[in-house]
Amino acid sequence: MRPHPLLAPLGVLALLAGCKAEGTTQPQVAAESPRPVQVAEVHLAPLTEARAFTGIVRARREADIGFRTGGRITARLVEVGQRVTAGQPLARIEESDLALAVRAAEADLSAAEAQSRQAAADAARSRTLRAAGHVSVAYDDQRVAAARSAAEKVTSARASLDLARRRLGYALLLAPNDGVVTALLAEAGQVVAEGAPVLRLANPEERELVVQVPEAAVASLAEAHVAASFWARPGQVLPARLRELAPQADAALRTYTARFSLPGAPDWVALGMTGTVRAEAAAATVATLPLSALHDRGQGPMVWKVERDRPVAVPVEVVSLGEVTALLRGPLAEGDQVVALGPQLLDPASRVRIAGLRAAATLR
Numbered sequence: 001m002r003p004h005p006l007l008a009p010l011g012v013l014a015l016l017a018g019c020k021a022e023g024t025t026q027p028q029v030a031a032e033s034p035r036p037v038q039v040a041e042v043h044l045a046p047l048t049e050a051r052a053f054t055g056i057v058r059a060r061r062e063a064d065i066g067f068r069t070g071g072r073i074t075a076r077l078v079e080v081g082q083r084v085t086a087g088q089p090l091a092r093i094e095e096s097d098l099a100l101a102v103r104a105a106e107a108d109l110s111a112a113e114a115q116s117r118q119a120a121a122d123a124a125r126s127r128t129l130r131a132a133g134h135v136s137v138a139y140d141d142q143r144v145a146a147a148r149s150a151a152e153k154v155t156s157a158r159a160s161l162d163l164a165r166r167r168l169g170y171a172l173l174l175a176p177n178d179g180v181v182t183a184l185l186a187e188a189g190q191v192v193a194e195g196a197p198v199l200r201l202a203n204p205e206e207r208e209l210v211v212q213v214p215e216a217a218v219a220s221l222a223e224a225h226v227a228a229s230f231w232a233r234p235g236q237v238l239p240a241r242l243r244e245l246a247p248q249a250d251a252a253l254r255t256y257t258a259r260f261s262l263p264g265a266p267d268w269v270a271l272g273m274t275g276t277v278r279a280e281a282a283a284a285t286v287a288t289l290p291l292s293a294l295h296d297r298g299q300g301p302m303v304w305k306v307e308r309d310r311p312v313a314v315p316v317e318v319v320s321l322g323e324v325t326a327l328l329r330g331p332l333a334e335g336d337q338v339v340a341l342g343p344q345l346l347d348p349a350s351r352v353r354i355a356g357l358r359a360a361a362t363l364r
Helices: 007-023 096-132 137-169 215-221
Strands: 035-041 044-059 062-066 071-076 089-093 172-174 179-184 197-202 207-213 225-230 233-239 241-245 256-261 274-290 301-307 310-315 317-321 325-329 337-339 352-357
Touching: 044 179, 044 215, 071 197, 089 197, 096 137, 207 215, 207 274, 215 241, 215 256, 215 274, 337 352
Parallel strands: 035 352
Antiparallel strands: 035 337, 044 207, 044 274, 062 197, 071 089, 089 172, 179 197, 207 256, 225 233, 225 274, 241 256, 274 325, 301 310, 301 337, 317 325
16 A cells, blocks of 8 residues: 555654754743741840749847856846847846955055055155265165056056956846847856857847848849748738848858848838748840740751841740740840741741731730
8 A cells, every 4th residue: 555645744744843842941940939927026125033032030230248257147137039128137147256356456456555655655755865965866766766666556456446346247247238139048057258148139120131142143133123021921022122242152051141121121020030032133135936936957946037038047045935935045136027937847048928927925
């Protein structure tokens, strides 16, 4: 059979069309369209750092009281918790030895006065004899010097007598000022040395809360806002003020003693009561963002900040995490827009388009 005369030209055309198709390039796929993202706006705020320290209420002025002379205590005239006034007797020691010391000082004074009178008379006779030429000048000078020495011994003996009488008066321990007896350090029958503490007296008018502060909190304590609460009345909060901070840490606890004054404290704040000082200080500035904005690509936490139509990775430090939001610290400025949802779907080469703006606290 002979081929149809039209088949040959059709075959040639089909072959040429196939060659043209193999020699030309297919058109490229259209560029990827920007991803719609939901963003949260950065709002910076100072972070308030709160610390609590527990201590006890103590008097600002508190002193251990003791006798100014030694002896055996014969009577204690006050009890713990008793209020006393200035000049009130607190305790007494045995007076017999002190009374004997006074009698001995009186005898020494009498002897010194007699010797002084004798020496003065000798000096007067020596001046008369010298004027008549019966004694030498050296002899007269000796008599005058002896009279002066005897007069000085009288002065010394009189001072010793005054001191002995004072020590006898010290046998009765008197309150130096108004206050409350907070501790008894010695009992009747005990022999105490001069200056040994017998009881502790505190002035209850000025009360303070004494706490121990760790090293990490010392720097911010001076500028912190402070308030005090007490275990006896947890519902009441009183203003407090840092009055004193120890310049050196305690050798055993390695903490610093801080004393907080309680201006205008009510009467129910008693000495020895347990209280808590709460100090709030402003720390670093942080940004509040939704938890869903955090992402980690293996180099630490980060967020995507939108700049024009591109996401830019910004490393951040997590200060704290909540149920919905996170407090972050990093190179973020007020008003920056951060991708709030789906950060794991982006990379630096992605293009984005802002589809909505939501508050950080409303994103779940």
